[in-house]
Amino acid sequence: MKDHYLKRKIVFIAAVFSVCACLQIFKDSFFYLHQVLFAEPWRLWTGHWVHVGWMHYFLNMLAFMCLPFIFPRASVWHFTALLIVLPPLISLSFYYFLPDIEAYAGLSGVLHGAYAAIACVHLIYKRERNFAALVLFLILAKLIWENTVGSTGTAQLIGSPVLVEAHLLGVIWGIGAASAYLIMEHYADRYMHD
Template sequence: MKDHHLTRKIIFLAAVFSICACLQVFKEYFFYIHALLFAEPWRLWTGHWVHVGWIHYFLNMLAFMCLPFIFPRASVWHFTALLLVLPPLISLSFYYFLPDIDAYAGLSGVLHGAYAAVACVHLIYKRERNFAALVLFLILSKLIWENTVGSMGTAQLIGSPILVEAHLLGVIWGIGTASAYLLIEHFTDRYMHE
């Protein structure tokens, strides 16, 4: 059974890497562009699945690749849901609350949200609680660092400024998504036992 889950995670990662790489070839058609968001609604999602350049792509894919293995309880279904739910939430937040953001590309906001969401859910498991709390502490520390000191080194590496607002929105929506998931699980379990 364990090998089956590992195989599914590897296939899932290969699919995500491939889809993002294919979109990368024609990235200008998939960026988040404020003025085009509702005329071309696929950009709600694809703006987070494409990257400024290939170095940016590889860095985000490396970070994404670690997620299913450091939180082995989470299933491919959970990661798929996060890749589908978080991008439009972040994009709509840009559109309505940060309209000065004209363009965006990158998975980092979704990554921050996915790590936060999965870590929040793992707080309910006694064996994983300390590790999940450490991950949340590191995410919070990174957000504080980015909003005070900055991310110049990473910006130079990828050749584009870092939009730290995407990271913050990702964490906010990740925690919100985890909370909704836990509430649904709680009420579903309660209903099933009545």
């Protein structure tokens, strides 16, 4: 059975790599662009699935590839839901709360949100609690570092400024998604036992 789940995760990772790589070829049509966001609504999602360049793509894909394996309890369904739910939430946050952000590309905001969401959910499991707390602590430390010291090394590596607001919004929405998931699970369990 574990073998089946492992194969599903590998196929899922390969599918995400492939979709993002295909979008990358025509990236200008898929960036988040403030001025055309509602005229071209696919950008709510695709702005997070394309990258500034191939180095940016490979770094984000490497971080994405690790996620299903460091939290083995999380299913492909959980990862898929996060890849679908988090991008428009972050994009709409840019649009309404940070209108000065005219363009954006990259999965890092979604990745921060996905790591935070899955770590929050794993806090309920006794065996994974310490590791999940460590991941959340590291995310918090990274956010503090980025918002005080900056991330010039990463910016030089990817050839573009790092939009740390995306990381912060991703974490906020990731924690919100985890909270909604836990509340639904709680009420579903109560309903099943009543």
